Amino acid sequence: MILLADDEPAFQRLTAQWLRSLGHDVETVGDGDAARAAFARLPADVVLLDLAMPPHHAPEAGLALIPAFAPAPVVVMTGHADHALALKAIEAGAWDFLAKPVDPDMLQVVVARAVERARLAREVAQLKAQSVGSEDMGLAGSSPQMTALRDLVRRVAPTPLPVLVLGPSGTGKELVARALHQASPRAARPLVPIHCGAVPADLLESELFGHLKGSFTGAHADRPGLVETASGGTLFLDEIGEMPAAMQVKLLRFLADGTYQPVGARAMRKADVRVVAATHRDLQAAVADGSFREDLYYRLRGVVLRTPSLDERPGDVPLLAALFLRRAAQGEARFTPDALTWLTARRWPGNVRELRAAVECAAALAPRGAAGIAIAAQDLAFATGEAIAAPGAPPAVQPPQSLEAEIAALERLRITEALERTGHNHTHAARELGLSRVGLLKKMDRMGLR
Numbered sequence: 135m136i137l138l139a140d141d142e143p144a145f146q147r148l149t150a151q152w153l154r155s156l157g158h159d160v161e162t163v164g165d166g167d168a169a170r171a172a173f174a175r176l177p178a179d180v181v182l183l184d185l186a187m188p189p190h191h192a193p194e195a196g197l198a199l200i201p202a203f204a205p206a207p208v209v210v211m212t213g214h215a216d217h218a219l220a221l222k223a224i225e226a227g228a229w230d231f232l233a234k235p236v237d238p239d240m241l242q243v244v245v246a247r248a249v250e251r252a253r254l255a256r257e258v259a260q261l262k263a264q265s266v267g268s269e270d271m272g273l274a275g276s277s278p279q280m281t282a283l284r285d286l287v288r289r290v291a292p293t294p295l296p297v298l299v300l301g302p303s304g305t306g307k308e309l310v311a312r313a314l315h316q317a318s319p320r321a322a323r324p325l326v327p328i329h330c331g332a333v334p335a336d337l338l339e340s341e342l343f344g345h346l347k348g349s350f351t352g353a354h355a356d357r358p359g360l361v362e363t364a365s366g367g368t369l370f371l372d373e374i375g376e377m378p379a380a381m382q383v384k385l386l387r388f389l390a391d392g393t394y395q396p397v398g399a400r401a402m403r404k405a406d407v408r409v410v411a412a413t414h415r416d417l418q419a420a421v422a423d424g425s426f427r428e429d430l431y432y433r434l435r436g437v438v439l440r441t442p443s444l445d446e447r448p449g450d451v452p453l454l455a456a457l458f459l460r461r462a463a464q465g466e467a468r469f470t471p472d473a474l475t476w477l478t479a480r481r482w483p484g485n486v487r488e489l490r491a492a493v494e495c496a497a498a499l500a501p502r503g504a505a506g507i508a509i510a511a512q513d514l515a516f517a518t519g520e521a522i523a524a525p526g527a528p529p530a531v532q533p534p535q536s537l538e539a540e541i542a543a544l545e546r547l548r549i550t551e552a553l554e555r556t557g558h559n560h561t562h563a564a565r566e567l568g569l570s571r572v573g574l575l576k577k578m579d580r581m582g583l584r
């Protein structure tokens with residue numbers, strides 16, 4: 135479908151007639167707001183846009199409109215003498231331009247190219263969506279929990295149902311939202327994320343639903359909201375549990391029938407958006423204590439997906455660590471056996487995010503030998519701030535392997551600390567540790583510390 139936005143009735147009529155005679159579906163509108171609203175309702179494949187239309191008649195307002203139609207190719211129509219403006223439009227993301235009065239043959243060629251481009255973009259998105267069906271969709275892990283989660287994502291993605299993703303912090307809730315979008319028929323349209331807790335409460339409404347020029351101090355121009363930007367695609371409401379009460383009502387109305395009101399606007403608008411929300415908070419408890427609306431909770435939870443913590447699937451730790459190491463290291467890289475033991479023995483309260491950060495940090499700091507980098511337990515401990523070894527100093531904390539090994543590591547740590555504190559005076563260090571001098575020396579011999 136082609137959206138033709140032009141305020142001259144005669145031009146609109148004749149152009150639409152010509153395009154229809156060439157076999158295209160055409161919808162016509164006479165101003166910028168109507169163009170945006172029509173696109174939000176039903177995203178067109180191609181947009182033909184006159185840059186100087188009501189309500190502003192200023193070409194700058196037309197230029198500002200161009201991104202709202204992404205990813206549809208936009209063909210702008212300018213006056214013959216407006217070459218500079220046409221170039222600005224291309225910079226702003228327009229696909230092509232036509233000079234007015236428009237030559238019908240030229241129009242036919244430009245529109246055919248733009249339609250072909252839109253078709254190719256759709257095809258690429260479809261192929262991508264099919265291929266994600268066979269891979270891990272970016273959600274790595276071979277545990278039964280992750281396999282079940284991926285299965286659910288594949289089943290839910292093609293539906294228009296709203297999805298609520300629940301799980302502790304750092305477990306991949308945003309990745310699930312991306313996988314849902316990528317495997318859905320909306321993949322060619324944008325996925326628009328918003329962190330509901332990061333935007334100040336008084337700005338959230340305008341951020342989500344947009345505003346009209348002059349609707350509040352500082353609103354110097356009309357601005358589309360994220361709902362409009364996500365039109366035809368997916369809106370990801372991250373940390374939905376942080377959404378202020380006043381916004382919860384407005385979001386509820388939008389979820390009920392797809393309508394919303396930009397700040398300062400009189401009329402309602404409509405957008406076709408699939409909503410995925412996520413939170414690490416216990417939403418049911420928030421409903422019980424009155425901080426989250428019950429009706430909104432039930433609207434959001436069309437389908438509930440849960441991302442498991444790493445504690446629930448420790449078997450995924452080596453696999454994820456190897457994945458992050460492959461991504462972070464350029465060239466050969468591996469973990470030493472003690473590093474793998476350390477990784478699986480440790481708990482990861484920050485979940486995959488913490489694991490990823492530790493591996494990336496260790497990979498960046500590890501020295502590169504001829505055979506690439508080998509990351510040891512010590513490097514990981516250093517990366518997580520658990521053991522800061524001074525250059526040349528004996529390793530501070532060894533990875534806990536068994537109770538015996540843990541006791542030995544602690545003994546070694548206490549002895550090296552005491553020696554450092556006493557300037558390597560064996561008598562003083564022994565006294566501090568509650569040992570005889572000979573006893574300390576024997577231990578130091580055994581540990582190779584002399």
Ligand SMILES: Nc1ncnc2c1ncn2[C@@H]1O[C@H](COP(=O)(O)OP(=O)(O)OP(=O)(O)O)[C@@H](O)[C@H]1O
Binds near residue numbers: 306372490
């Ligand atoms: N299964 C996974 N496979 C690969 N990477 C993962 C996986 N799960 C999480 N990650 C990575 O871990 C990091 C955190 O993931 P993400 O932001 O999706 O978590 P989250 O649950 O949304 O966190 P928060 O609740 O703090 O917003 C990201 O870098 C992400 O790429």
